[in-house]
Amino acid sequence: MTTNDWFWWQRPDLGYVNGRLHLQQHDLQTLAESAGTPTYAYSSHRFHANWRRLAEVLAARGVPHKLFFALKSNRFLPLLTFLRLHGECGVDVCSPSELLLARQVGFRESDITYTNTAVSNADLDVIARHPGIQVNCDALSTIRRLGERCPGRPIGLRINPQLGLGYNDALHYAGAKTTKFGIYLEHLPEAMALARQYDMPITRLHFHAGSGYLSPQLDTFERILVENGRFLSQLPDVTTVNIGGGLGLKLTADGHALDLDRWGDLLAAFAQEWDVTIQAEPGDYLIKDAGVLLLQVTMVERKKETLFVGVNGGFNLQPLSVYYQTPFVVVPTKLRDGEMQPTTVVGNINEGIDLWAENIPLPPLAEGDTLAFLNVGGYGSAMSSNHCMRGQFSEYLLLD
Numbered sequence: 001m002t003t004n005d006w007f008w009w010q011r012p013d014l015g016y017v018n019g020r021l022h023l024q025q026h027d028l029q030t031l032a033e034s035a036g037t038p039t040y041a042y043s044s045h046r047f048h049a050n051w052r053r054l055a056e057v058l059a060a061r062g063v064p065h066k067l068f069f070a071l072k073s074n075r076f077l078p079l080l081t082f083l084r085l086h087g088e089c090g091v092d093v094c095s096p097s098e099l100l101l102a103r104q105v106g107f108r109e110s111d112i113t114y115t116n117t118a119v120s121n122a123d124l125d126v127i128a129r130h131p132g133i134q135v136n137c138d139a140l141s142t143i144r145r146l147g148e149r150c151p152g153r154p155i156g157l158r159i160n161p162q163l164g165l166g167y168n169d170a171l172h173y174a175g176a177k178t179t180k181f182g183i184y185l186e187h188l189p190e191a192m193a194l195a196r197q198y199d200m201p202i203t204r205l206h207f208h209a210g211s212g213y214l215s216p217q218l219d220t221f222e223r224i225l226v227e228n229g230r231f232l233s234q235l236p237d238v239t240t241v242n243i244g245g246g247l248g249l250k251l252t253a254d255g256h257a258l259d260l261d262r263w264g265d266l267l268a269a270f271a272q273e274w275d276v277t278i279q280a281e282p283g284d285y286l287i288k289d290a291g292v293l294l295l296q297v298t299m300v301e302r303k304k305e306t307l308f309v310g311v312n313g314g315f316n317l318q319p320l321s322v323y324y325q326t327p328f329v330v331v332p333t334k335l336r337d338g339e340m341q342p343t344t345v346v347g348n349i350n351e352g353i354d355l356w357a358e359n360i361p362l363p364p365l366a367e368g369d370t371l372a373f374l375n376v377g378g379y380g381s382a383m384s385s386n387h388c389m390r391g392q393f394s395e396y397l398l399l400d
């Protein structure tokens, strides 16, 4: 890897200024010193820019649309409040607690989509008390039990397009193997009959086929849209198609990005063909590259041939990358002079899998330094656990 490649992740609002890492003009070393570590910091500018970028791609093509931030990816209250106060983007929730949180932050019911799996009666009771939220039913059982509670309520159907996409197979939510997610085409007649029985018009289709799709997966995305057509042709009341989340980001120096122009073109053609409004509920795409995790170097020690750098936080603070093997970037907040050397970064949890990165090129480090983990804004704090009772961290929203 050349030195230039090492800096591939830099962008105007994230990079080194005089050897010190800045995000949205905030010096992250200074933040680590004042806030302590572990600390997540989120750039409000980047978060905003990410949803604006998607909205503009769709608006430029005349696609009627509405975006919803998938709250499961990050529920830091200041971030949600920031989103709400901008008033441009709703939220997507997947549990009663997330629904109530969204309401506490001030989201209107009409700005909330709810897509849940293995729904309990208790879940449905909460949904029934919120008649204005947009529910997507992902099983026949959900339609029946929701119908018993609120006959006449318009519903969405989460469908299973039998095609998956994402950073890797583990992140595919549909495909050749039958999954728990959504209603299959062969069960559509039963779904329609149940909806009719309870007088519930089906006004929306929903799919979420996986997380982390990039340009090479856009052919599959196109086929998923075609698959949607097979449902739409039988559902005359549908006015909206929710394409879920799953948009991916370039995560490595030589990795792919997502061609948003082609994405927008595909959606424009689809929306025009079926005369539907497009909804999308991205989580990671909006917050992943807006968030960094700051950890302190606790140990620098060579064991046999390996240079280990220990930090004061483990995989329990960012489980996504361990569950799904998604890459992230590790860099120091202050660059020291000296040769890059292969370095293995490990956390403070007594588990063999607590390996942040193996043999990555890093400049010299010393105990007490701070490392910044980039592209970890999604599914970090939200998924974290208190394993080994090391679940403590703080979170900061970076404003101007």
Ligand SMILES: Cc1ncc(COP(=O)(O)O)c(C=O)c1O
Pocket: 070, 073, 092, 115, 208, 210, 211, 212, 244, 245, 246, 247, 281, 282, 283, 284, 285, 378
């Ligand atoms: C139904 C649904 N919508 C949206 C999302 C958000 O996905 P992502 O964060 O990959 O955009 C998920 C994530 O699993 C999901 O299950």
